[in-house]
Each structure stands twice: as structure tokens, then as C-alpha cells.
Amino acid sequence: MVVRDAISAPDVDGRPRRATRRFPLFTRDTARPEGGGRAAPRDAPAPARQWPVLSVLAVVGLGLLLTALDQFRYGTLFIGLALLAGAVLRWLLPDVGMLAVRSRFTDIATYGVLGTAIVLLAMMVQPDPWLEIPFLKDTLHFTVSSS
Numbered sequence: 001m002v003v004r005d006a007i008s009a010p011d012v013d014g015r016p017r018r019a020t021r022r023f024p025l026f027t028r029d030t031a032r033p034e035g036g037g038r039a040a041p042r043d044a045p046a047p048a049r050q051w052p053v054l055s056v057l058a059v060v061g062l063g064l065l066l067t068a069l070d071q072f073r074y075g076t077l078f079i080g081l082a083l084l085a086g087a088v089l090r091w092l093l094p095d096v097g098m099l100a101v102r103s104r105f106t107d108i109a110t111y112g113v114l115g116t117a118i119v120l121l122a123m124m125v126q127p128d129p130w131l132e133i134p135f136l137k138d139t140l141h142f143t144v145s146s147s
Contacts, residue, residue: 033107036100039093052096056086073130076122083115 040049059082067075090107123131
């Protein structure tokens with residue numbers, strides 16, 4: 001019986017076991033993110049088990065289609081709203097399938113910040129912006145000057 005390091009120390013049955021709380025030097029497997037289980041029972045078809053991520057992707061696809069059809073503002077608005085919906089789904093549902101990528105907090109923060117940024121940018125698109133932020137014009141005036 002060969003003991004290579006503390007992580008591979010064998011137990012009474014001869015199987016390697018972790019004898020320390022330190023993480024191994026080489027990762028052989030990854031843990032499923034919190035909430036990364038199926039969103040529907042195991043006997044449901046695959047699309048039904050992954051309905052949260054498929055619904056977000058469907059709205060993003062609709063946004064991309066609108067953008068391709070020259071409706072840029074509405075298309076990007078749909079994309080941002082899809083990310084915000086993903087954040088809400090990640091917050092409310094215990095299991096969201098492949099929508100869970102990282103920890104729950106990190107997923108919600110990432111989807112929320114990116115969705116909010118895209119929605120705000122879609123609302124500030126020229127011409128005729130729906131949202132005008134006065135200090136941005138002043139900031140641009142000071143950074144790009146003709147003098």
C-alpha cells in the first residue's frame with residue numbers, strides 16, 4: 001500500500017480518503033452550484049427540466065431578432081430585461097438548472113448589474129433618448145474639448 005500524500009491516505013478498506021481539510025492540488029471534479037439541480041422532475045423531458053435558462057434564452061433571442069430587424073432600442077431592452085428576469089428567477093426558485101453558474105449571490109449580482117446596465121444603455125440610445133442623465137454630457141464635455 002502506497003501513501004503519496006495526506007489527501008490520498010487510504011481508509012480501512014484501502015480506498016483513498018481525505019485526511020486533511022486542505023483542498024487538493026489538482027481538482028478532479030467540480031461541485032454543482034447551489035440551486036443547480038433540475039427545475040422539473042427527473043422523468044420530465046430535458047427542455048422541461050431546464051425551463052428557466054430556456055425562457056431567458058428565448059427572450060434574448062427575441063431581442064437579437066428585433067435588433068437584426070432594425071429595432072435596436074427594443075431589442076437591447078429585451079436583452080436587458082431577460083437578464084433581469086434571470087436574476088429574479090435565480091432569487092426566487094430553489095432549483096434553476098443551468099441558470100445556476102456560480103453561487104446564488106454572485107449569479108443574482110451579475111445578472112442584475114449587467115441587465116440594469118443594458119436596460120439603461122438601451123434607454124439612452126440616440127436619437128430621442130428616453131432617459132437623459134445630465135452629468136454624462138458634462139463629463140463628455142470635459143474629456144473631449146476643442147481647446
